Amino acid sequence: MRRPLVAGNWKMHGTRASVAELINGLRQLAMPSGVEVAVFPGCLHIRQVVEGLTGMRMAVGAQDCALDPAQGALTGEVAASQLQDAGCRLVLVGHSERRLLLGESDEWVVRKFAAAQSCSLIPVLCVGETLEQREAGKTLEVVGRQVGSVVEALGVEVFARAVVAYEPVWAIGTGLTASPEQAQEIHAAIRAQLAAKDAEVARGVRILYGGSVKAANAAELFGMPDIDGGLVGGASLNADEFGAICRAAGS
Ligand code: 13P
Numbered sequence: 001m002r003r004p005l006v007a008g009n010w011k012m013h014g015t016r017a018s019v020a021e022l023i024n025g026l027r028q029l030a031m032p033s034g035v036e037v038a039v040f041p042g043c044l045h046i047r048q049v050v051e052g053l054t055g056m057r058m059a060v061g062a063q064d065c066a067l068d069p070a071q072g073a074l075t076g077e078v079a080a081s082q083l084q085d086a087g088c089r090l091v092l093v094g095h096s097e098r099r100l101l102l103g104e105s106d107e108w109v110v111r112k113f114a115a116a117q118s119c120s121l122i123p124v125l126c127v128g129e130t131l132e133q134r135e136a137g138k139t140l141e142v143v144g145r146q147v148g149s150v151v152e153a154l155g156v157e158v159f160a161r162a163v164v165a166y167e168p169v170w171a172i173g174t175g176l177t178a179s180p181e182q183a184q185e186i187h188a189a190i191r192a193q194l195a196a197k198d199a200e201v202a203r204g205v206r207i208l209y210g211g212s213v214k215a216a217n218a219a220e221l222f223g224m225p226d227i228d229g230g231l232v233g234g235a236s237l238n239a240d241e242f243g244a245i246c247r248a249a250g251s
Contacts, residue, residue: 002204003036005228007040007231008037009063009232012042014045020048024239025238025240026058026243031243034250038058038089038090039060042063064098064112065078065112067115079115092165093124094112094126094127096130096167109150110153113154113158122161125163127142127143128142128166128172134168139186140186156201160204165231166209172211174212175212176212177221180224180227184225187224187227188225208228209227209229213230213233214235215241218245219251230249232245
């Protein structure tokens with residue numbers, strides 16, 4: 001059985017004061033035992049969160065990493081090795097905001113994925129189609145290409161130490177959520193794509209849904225057979241709401 005994972009992506013939000021408040025809220029939460037929980041603060045706040053969540057069963061991750069794992073002369077970037085040193089256990093790679101607004105290519109995402117794993121970080125590979133691509137009937141092609149680029153470059157085995165997050169771009173921050181059936185269809189297709197190469201890896205990999213997940217819709221999404229938890233944006237900035245989503249994954 002796959003253990004559900006609920007991940008909170010804080011994106012470019014937070015000040016030291018608001019992060020302290022959020023940590024405080026997270027520390028009060030009653031968390032279900034069978035669920036893994038992770039939060040992804042902005043880079044500037046990673047140490048504050050790692051220290052603030054000491055003793056809690058909550059992992060801390062980063063929202064991105066540099067192409068190469070080692071430190072070096074690359075102004076403004078953060079290496080996976082530095083994230084690992086700072087206490088991170090996971091890192092998001094290929095979030096749609098980075099693919100679309102910053103022009104990250106599949107090739108870069110593959111390199112980041114490999115950089116993360118080479119530093120013992122779990123990459124969370126984010127994939128998903130835009131509204132235009134969905135309306136053109138290209139969802140499976142787009143998501144298949146995004147997952148396939150990692151499989152082709154690094155081999156399917158790398159998914160034994162990775163997480164996939166399906167986040168339809170049209171559902172991110174819009175209040176529109178994919179219906180549980182719409183999401184399940186894509187999750188099943190991703191798992192089938194991996195199963196065609198290695199059935200055991202496909203059975204074990206967690207595929208999270210992201211895109212306007214909130215306490216009110218989490219349980220029905222997480223109830224689908226191939227949805228193993230969520231990657232939560234806006235709702236993860238509110239500790240009580242995030243706690244309710246985590247509990248929905250445990251029910
Ligand atoms: P929202 O939950 O705010 O729609 O964001 C989803 C997301 O992009 C998480 O990575």
